[in-house]
Amino acid sequence: MLRVLLIGPFKGRDNSGDSFLAPSFGLYRMKFYIEKKLKRIRIDILDPNIDNYKEIKEMYDVIGFSLLHLTLENDLLLFNYFKLRFPDAIFIAGGPEVSFLGKKSFEYALFDIIVLGEGEKTLLKILEAIVEGKREFSSIRSIYWRDKDKIFFSGYGKQLTLRDFKEIYEAYGVVDVPYNRYWRHNASLYNDPDLTEIRAIRVLFSNFCPLRCKFCSSTNFISYSYSGKFRGQGHFYILPVEDIIHFILNITDTWSEVETIIFDDDNLFLDFKCFEELCLRIIALKEKGRLEKDLSFICQGRPDDFSGPKKEILGLMKKAGFRMIMYGVESFSNRVLAYLKKGVTRQQIIRSIDVTIEAGITPLIYIILLPPCISKEDLIETADLCVKQMLKNVEISTTLLVMDIPGSEFYYDDSLKRITKEYSISNSISIKKSDYIWPSNASLFKLGKNIYENYPVYEKRFKQKYGIKHVPSRIYSYIVLDAVYKELGLENKRKYLRKISEDVVKNYR
Numbered sequence: 001m002l003r004v005l006l007i008g009p010f011k012g013r014d015n016s017g018d019s020f021l022a023p024s025f026g027l028y029r030m031k032f033y034i035e036k037k038l039k040r041i042r043i044d045i046l047d048p049n050i051d052n053y054k055e056i057k058e059m060y061d062v063i064g065f066s067l068l069h070l071t072l073e074n075d076l077l078l079f080n081y082f083k084l085r086f087p088d089a090i091f092i093a094g095g096p097e098v099s100f101l102g103k104k105s106f107e108y109a110l111f112d113i114i115v116l117g118e119g120e121k122t123l124l125k126i127l128e129a130i131v132e133g134k135r136e137f138s139s140i141r142s143i144y145w146r147d148k149d150k151i152f153f154s155g156y157g158k159q160l161t162l163r164d165f166k167e168i169y170e171a172y173g174v175v176d177v178p179y180n181r182y183w184r185h186n187a188s189l190y191n192d193p194d195l196t197e198i199r200a201i202r203v204l205f206s207n208f209c210p211l212r213c214k215f216c217s218s219t220n221f222i223s224y225s226y227s228g229k230f231r232g233q234g235h236f237y238i239l240p241v242e243d244i245i246h247f248i249l250n251i252t253d254t255w256s257e258v259e260t261i262i263f264d265d266d267n268l269f270l271d272f273k274c275f276e277e278l279c280l281r282i283i284a285l286k287e288k289g290r291l292e293k294d295l296s297f298i299c300q301g302r303p304d305d306f307s308g309p310k311k312e313i314l315g316l317m318k319k320a321g322f323r324m325i326m327y328g329v330e331s332f333s334n335r336v337l338a339y340l341k342k343g344v345t346r347q348q349i350i351r352s353i354d355v356t357i358e359a360g361i362t363p364l365i366y367i368i369l370l371p372p373c374i375s376k377e378d379l380i381e382t383a384d385l386c387v388k389q390m391l392k393n394v395e396i397s398t399t400l401l402v403m404d405i406p407g408s409e410f411y412y413d414d415s416l417k418r419i420t421k422e423y424s425i426s427n428s429i430s431i432k433k434s435d436y437i438w439p440s441n442a443s444l445f446k447l448g449k450n451i452y453e454n455y456p457v458y459e460k461r462f463k464q465k466y467g468i469k470h471v472p473s474r475i476y477s478y479i480v481l482d483a484v485y486k487e488l489g490l491e492n493k494r495k496y497l498r499k500i501s502e503d504v505v506k507n508y509r
């Protein structure tokens with residue numbers, strides 16, 4: 001029996017205790033697909049944010065890591081721990097970070113194999129070879145592998161086909177994902193948890209979003225992993241509605257307590273026909289009593305999707321149980337939107353937000369407060385319009401800075417301002433990396449740096465003031481917008497924001 005351990009990204013050595021957590025869909029997809037295909041194998045999943053990795057008692061032959069840019073230093077800390085504990089195991093790394101870094105990933109740690117792109121079929125082939133006693137992997141595409149200090153590349157492979165996709169989803173063992181543990185953890189972050197929010201299951205049914213926003217890396221994941229190029233490659237797939245429905249029924253039959261299904265695809269509306277059919281099928285299943293009437297849905301979409309005639313579908317969505325749409329708005333400044341290559345305008349965004357509200361669905365909007373090109377006017381315009389949306393009960397999820405992630409167009413722009421930090425992994429190992437891109441404007445750089453560095457103080461004060469234990473992204477937005485107004489000396493706006501935040505915060509105790 002081959003024993004495999006797959007380890008998810010490690011949010012924090014000290015602070016993951018108060019994060020909202022979810023099982024890694026990618027790792028479970030690989031586990032179920034491979035276990036179905038290959039006999040005499042067991043794949044365990046370790047989520048270091050929820051499991052105590054020091055308590056592992058099993059022996060493992062293969063250990064796989066899923067690395068993310070922001071969690072890299074913590075992931076490498078775990079790598080060192082497991083390498084010491086299982087010196088003879090084969091160490092594999094996969095996921096977005098290493099898919100873009102390729103050979104460079106070996107500079108971070110002594111991995112044996114790096115897998116590019118979607119892991120299911122490639123990892124299956126690697127494990128098949130290991131089961132057969134092979135230690136030479138040259139015939140398996142999409143990997144870098146190390147033999148002592150030499151590194152080899154096997155050549156680019158092919159992305160999953162729709163047929164593979166269907167097989168992967170058929171194999172997915174919803175029953176064996178410990179959702180209840182995650183629900184318990186997430187509920188423990190509140191004194192009075194909202195079960196509709198807590199009992200949620202995240203799913204993705206498409207393979208990527210081809211719309212190429214400048215700050216996004218996922219948009220290039222397929223293309224780069226299978227061609228080394230950013231442009232033009234990669235076929236977009238969405239699972240057929242029939243299979244999506246089958247998957248949803250599998251979830252609700254297995255986890256009858258589930259209250260929300262979150263479609264975490266970057267943009268579920270890319271195939272509008274399919275989406276419409278999905279809504280109709282859900283409505284019919286609810287009418288027949290096959291799905292609970294109260295089952296709710298959340299999905300992500302583009303903020304211009306409903307600024308035109310497509311808005312008609314919002315009524316269907318409401319009827320099907322969609323209670324929230326998460327829009328990647330990023331900014332309310334048209335200048336910034338053009339710079340980010342969003343392909344939408346403030347006017348379209350506001351129209352979409354308003355028709356969503358009219359349909360009885362809550363919009364949640366993602367905002368990047370300080371993209372590299374930001375000016376003081378853009379910042380104030382965006383902050384003020386965020387506050388205006390809050391008054392309409394729009395939920396706002398802000399990030400202060402653009403993440404400096406491999407695979408995004410920004411990452412390769414040397415003219416941008418970044419702060420490279422050194423992270424200590426062990427007594428003898430440290431790595432240098434930049435996590436964020438800073439505003440180019442000198443005074444806004446200073447503003448950003450002040451907020452970034454003093455954020456823990458702001459958060460602590462806020463938690464104490466309102467008696468909350470956990471800061472979800474919408475509360476983070478209040479804290480950060482308050483800090484922005486403070487830094488800009490806009491005390492009246494600050495007072496106003498504080499007044500409107502009081503009511504909202506009550507719900508998050």
Ligand code: B12
Pocket residue numbers: 006008009010011020021022023024025026027029030049064065066067068069070071092093094095096097115117118119120123202204216217218264265266403405406
């Ligand atoms: C849903 C989601 C979340 C959810 C759920 C996270 C979870 N536990 O899965 C929440 C909101 C909690 C979240 C949190 C974070 N996320 Co997130 N998230 C996503 C999202 C939208 C989907 C992830 C997903 O399930 N994809 C589908 C699965 C099938 O793909 P996958 O995970 O990439 O796995 C496949 C391959 O990558 C590969 N693979 C992955 N790992 C491994 C390992 C091995 C050994 C092998 C062989 C292959 C392999 O095979 C898998 C199957 O094909 C992505 C964007 C996207 N579109 O992918 C961002 C994304 C992954 N998140 C990102 C980030 C930065 C984070 C946070 C660090 C944010 C933060 N500041 O805290 C945290 C990290 C928390 C954590 N422990 O993961 C970034 C990562 C960028 C980067 N290059 O590092 C992404 C890409 C979004 C972005 N901004 O571009 N996230």
